[in-house]
Amino acid sequence: MQRQRNKRGYNEDFVDGHHLKLNDLKEEALRVGLEHGYLYKENIPAYPRPEFHVSHLNHDTNGSGCSAISRDNGFKNPLKDSLLWWSLVVGPDEITSAERRLLETTYPDRTEWQSQMQQSFLGKFATSQAFQKTSRLGSYRFTFPLEEVLQAYSDQFCSGAQPVMRVFKTILYKKEVVYAVLVHSPADQERFSHFPLLTDHPDSVCTYKDGCFIWRSQAMCKEHRYELVLRPDQKQIEAEEVRCQYYVWDNVAIALQVDEQVLKFDSNRLRENLKFCEKAEVTIARAYEFENYQQAQTHVADLWPDNPSPLEKAEEEPAKTEQKDNLNV
Structure with a gap:
């Protein structure tokens, strides 16, 4: 594990070339003698580790960044860095489908009646910043379909070839764990060969498959106010309220290698x-x-x-599928 001060002046501890699950990250932090008040906490209430399938990306910025994006008809790193950062969009629909997958995996032989009786629970745990409509980086949010971003990157940076995706690093902050994915041109294979390729291994924290990033969250709660309770006899999963505790939370960041170039889009598309x-x-x-x-x-x-x-506001929107009192799956 290494430490550096990032471009915004914050200290970050990181491990290159690995997406370390929390237990492995804790072991690595202990190995180097890192002091950390949250990562080492024990007796955190049981919580879900769902699999989110994400088809859209966000890029948040401030007023000057928005002006530059409008002027350039696209995105570049304003700090003259070589990376352009995006985050995953995990909204109500992604939470609903992740909950369905978790239920089907946990109790694959549920009866129709048991399915009808299941109450929605995953949203009670989805409280970290990864699931919020608010921004930590500025008042302007650009949201694009993932495939549109990758196609633009392929056309402009890869001569039409498929971009290469690699396990970039795990970054640890005071309360946040970031799993960073590097996306680069095939022409840069030798330059980035020391980072492992992103694979579709079922145990990976993050992978790419069928036009989506698949994120297997390790810690989805900003604060732990609920405990995950399994009812095997009823084949139900519940969220039971408990005394609040704090821990780390995680998310995934996508870093596109652009050097000092601009990833361009149509001006009207940017505004939309x-x-x-x-x-x-x-x-x-x-x-x-x-x-x-x-x-x-x-x-x-x-x-x-x-x-x-x-200008529209990035407000909470209802899931496209009707989810009221119970989850019919």
């Missing part, structure tokens, strides 16, 4: 995929990098004067 975000409770960007909704509306209207449509 832009929404306003409220500031998260805990942020990475400084307070002055966030704006209120009215300021953001004015700013976006200046950047896209030919598009008079109001």
